[in-house]
Amino acid sequence: xxxxxxxxxxxxxxxxxxxxxxxxxxxxxxxxxxxxxxxxxxxxxxxxxxxxxxxxxxxxxxxxxxxxxxxxxxxxxxxxxxxxxxxxxxxxxxxxxxxxxxxxxxxxxxxxxxxxxxxxxxxxxxxxxxxxxxxxxxxxxxxxxxxxxxxxxxxxxxxxxxxxxxxxxxxxxxxxxxxxxxxxxxxxxxxxxxxxxxxxxxxxxxxxxxxxxxxxxxxxxxxxxxxxxx
Amino acid sequence: xxxxxxxxxxxxxxxxxxxxxxxxxxxxxxxxxxxxxxxxxxxxxxxxxxxxxxxxxxxxxxxxxxxxxxxxxxxxxxxxxxxxxxxxxxxxxxxxxxxxxxxxxxxxxxxxxxxxxxxxxxxxxxxxxxxxxxxxxxxxxxxxxxxxxxxxxxxxxxxxxxxxxxxxxxxxxxxxxxxxxxxxxxxxxxxxxxxxxxxxxxxxxxxxxxxxxxxxxxxxxxxxxxxxxxxxxxxxxxxxxxxxxxxxxxxxxxxxxxxxxxxxxxxxxxxxxxxxxxxxxxxxxxxxxxxxxxxxxxxxxxxxxxxxxxxxxxxxxxxxxxxxxxxxxxxxxxxxxxxxxxxxxxxxxxxxxxxxxxxxxxxxxxxxxxxxxxxxxxxxxxxxxxxxxxxxxxxxxxxxxxxxxxxxxxxxxxxxxxxxxxxxxxxxxxxxxxxxxxxxxxxxxxxxxxxx
Numbered sequence: 001x002x003x004x005x006x007x008x009x010x011x012x013x014x015x016x017x018x019x020x021x022x023x024x025x026x027x028x029x030x031x032x033x034x035x036x037x038x039x040x041x042x043x044x045x046x047x048x049x050x051x052x053x054x055x056x057x058x059x060x061x062x063x064x065x066x067x068x069x070x071x072x073x074x075x076x077x078x079x080x081x082x083x084x085x086x087x088x089x090x091x092x093x094x095x096x097x098x099x100x101x102x103x104x105x106x107x108x109x110x111x112x113x114x115x116x117x118x119x120x121x122x123x124x125x126x127x128x129x130x131x132x133x134x135x136x137x138x139x140x141x142x143x144x145x146x147x148x149x150x151x152x153x154x155x156x157x158x159x160x161x162x163x164x165x166x167x168x169x170x171x172x173x174x175x176x177x178x179x180x181x182x183x184x185x186x187x188x189x190x191x192x193x194x195x196x197x198x199x200x201x202x203x204x205x206x207x208x209x210x211x212x213x214x215x216x217x218x219x220x221x222x223x224x225x226x227x228x229x230x
Numbered sequence: 231x232x233x234x235x236x237x238x239x240x241x242x243x244x245x246x247x248x249x250x251x252x253x254x255x256x257x258x259x260x261x262x263x264x265x266x267x268x269x270x271x272x273x274x275x276x277x278x279x280x281x282x283x284x285x286x287x288x289x290x291x292x293x294x295x296x297x298x299x300x301x302x303x304x305x306x307x308x309x310x311x312x313x314x315x316x317x318x319x320x321x322x323x324x325x326x327x328x329x330x331x332x333x334x335x336x337x338x339x340x341x342x343x344x345x346x347x348x349x350x351x352x353x354x355x356x357x358x359x360x361x362x363x364x365x366x367x368x369x370x371x372x373x374x375x376x377x378x379x380x381x382x383x384x385x386x387x388x389x390x391x392x393x394x395x396x397x398x399x400x401x402x403x404x405x406x407x408x409x410x411x412x413x414x415x416x417x418x419x420x421x422x423x424x425x426x427x428x429x430x431x432x433x434x435x436x437x438x439x440x441x442x443x444x445x446x447x448x449x450x451x452x453x454x455x456x457x458x459x460x461x462x463x464x465x466x467x468x469x470x471x472x473x474x475x476x477x478x479x480x481x482x483x484x485x486x487x488x489x490x491x492x493x494x495x496x497x498x499x500x501x502x503x504x505x506x507x508x509x510x511x512x513x514x515x516x517x518x519x520x521x522x523x524x525x526x527x528x529x530x531x532x533x534x535x536x537x538x539x540x541x542x543x544x545x546x547x548x549x550x551x552x553x554x555x556x557x558x559x560x561x562x563x564x565x566x567x568x569x570x571x572x573x574x575x576x577x578x579x580x581x582x583x584x585x586x587x588x589x590x591x592x593x594x595x596x597x598x599x600x601x602x603x604x605x606x607x608x609x610x611x612x613x614x615x616x617x618x619x620x621x622x623x624x625x626x627x628x629x630x631x632x633x634x635x636x637x638x639x640x641x642x643x644x645x646x647x648x649x650x651x652x653x654x655x656x657x658x659x660x661x662x663x664x665x666x667x668x669x670x671x672x673x674x675x676x677x678x679x680x681x682x
């Protein structure tokens with residue numbers, strides 16, 4: 001098997017839907033493993049480190065998607081796309097706060113799911129041509145290795161958080177609108193009532209604050225966010 | 231249902247209980263006092279009167295026996311009364327009887343031998359007589375017949391007492407007791423009423439005050455019954471909510487499979503038909519969502535929080551701006567950064583639906599104008615578009631679920647937008663005013679009462 005083919009873990013209690021989506025994604029050149037409950041999902045993640053993205057349904061009997069998310073975030077930073085019922089804003093926000101990278105309303109067009117997965121894959125692919133290491137506020141960010149550290153101490157970030165930090169450091173001193181951030185970080189269009197970027201920024205701020213870097217990311221009311229010059 | 235009629239104060243239970251108890255207690259007190267005073271006073275009076283008459287008779291007899299023989303005069307009625315003693319007696323008598331006019335009462339004194347020693351004519355009304363014998367110091371026996379005194383007007387006396395401090399205190403006490411009694415009945419009733427109004431207005435978190443349930447009387451039973459009723463309502467509503475939630479979930483599952491299948495078909499031959507299928511799937515999904523939103527508004531356990539109204543509206547507008555990037559939204563905020571206690575999600579959902587509705591029906595190059603202002607009683611948020619407006623006879627109907635003005639089957643809407651807005655207002659005890667603007671376009675106004 002080609003080790004370069006990304007593998008997706010698809011977690012949904014609807015078996016028929018899983019097989020349809022798996023079929024779709026496989027024809028698009030992805031490997032898909034489907035599991036139908038939370039325990040199986042956590043077990044699969046323990047067994048193998050090969051998964052590039054987890055697609056996680058929030059509404060599942062037994063261990064809910066949010067619980068699975070909590071369980072897996074305790075161990076690793078694998079990118080997670082949540083499938084949520086539309087209008088379940090609370091679930092979305094909680095999911096993002098627990099470290100999900102993005103969400104998608106369900107039912108969805110499989111094209112949209114594929115686009116989200118690809119966006120994440122693009123982001124997580126090591127960028128060999130980007131060797132320029134960014135430095136600001138004692139943060140050192142290596143886009144090529146997807147690694148960030150503060151004063152030499154490594155910083156654990158989810159993929160979305162890493163990209164956010166990258167964008168902010170790359171444009172230090174400039175205000176980035178939510179639209180720009182969503183398009184560049186999540187590689188999709190900003191939607192109405194889309195709080196994804198706010199949640200990613202807030203998680204990032206908390207992680208930076210834990211290392212003693214307060215207030216380096218500022219909200220510009222009605223416009224967006226910016227990292228202040230160091 | 232409407233309660234806007236101002237009830238006459240006399241119809242209120244409070245005043246009815248108060249007045250009936252107060253009047254009854256006053257009447258009882260009057261009657262009791264009257265009877266007691268009458269009884270005591272009348273016997274005392276007759277006693278006093280008789281003593282007075284006796285003293286007078288003694289004096290007359292003393293005069294008759296000692297003074298007259300000395301002066302050699304005959305007894306003469308009216309002139310007999312001794313200049314000093316008699317007048318004193320009479321004066322005394324007047325005091326005692328209260329209101330005698332200084333005239334001697336009718337009296338006949340007869341000696342043992344049958345000789346009339348004194349006679350004062352009886353007046354007409356003096357029909358009741360008393361008779362008694364007097365033994366003079368000389369040892370003679372006289373018979374005295376005198377008029378019984380009329381029973382004085384005790385009412386006057388009672389009234390006189392009424393003006394006394396004692397009666398004022400009784401009066402105050404009975405008023406206070408009546409107020410207390412009335413209050414103790416009507417207060418819990420009005421609390422129950424208040425509770426049920428709050429409950430109807432959507433504050434489900436409220437529960438019946440515990441002290442009402444602990445009273446142990448009929449009102450506590452009523453409160454208990456109400457609590458029971460509310461539990462039933464809650465059960466029914468949450469069952470309905472669950473059903474709706476389950477149904478929507480169950481509907482979405484096949485919808486998701488349908489979309490995945492369309493995706494697979496599309497891989498082989500994407501054309502306008504598969505695009506159409508996607509669109510219809512999306513439409514069904516949106517409908518399910520709207521129905522869920524609509525039913526949720528009623529039952530959502532949301533609490534009021536303080537929010538800056540201008541910011542709230544700006545937030546809603548900026549989210550809609552994402553959906554309608556080319557549309558111009560204007561906001562005129564004259565509220566001076568007013569802050570109010572509102573149900574955030576209910577209010578935002580209302581505004582969002584009104585604004586979205588406005589976007590849907592007005593030409594894309596026209597602005598949607600939102601104004602926020604305050605009066606002393608209300609927060610007024612008004613949203614005006616430049617669309618065709620609504621026919622006058624449809625204005626009252628557009629807030630009905632699934633009603634679409636002019637029977638238009640708009641391709642994007644379900645006729646729930648304004649119903650959701652209406653519900654959001656009801657939750658705030660406010661209302662939604664929908665009018666055609668004088669210069670064209672529809673104007674939807676949210677009226678939210680302040681301080682509730």
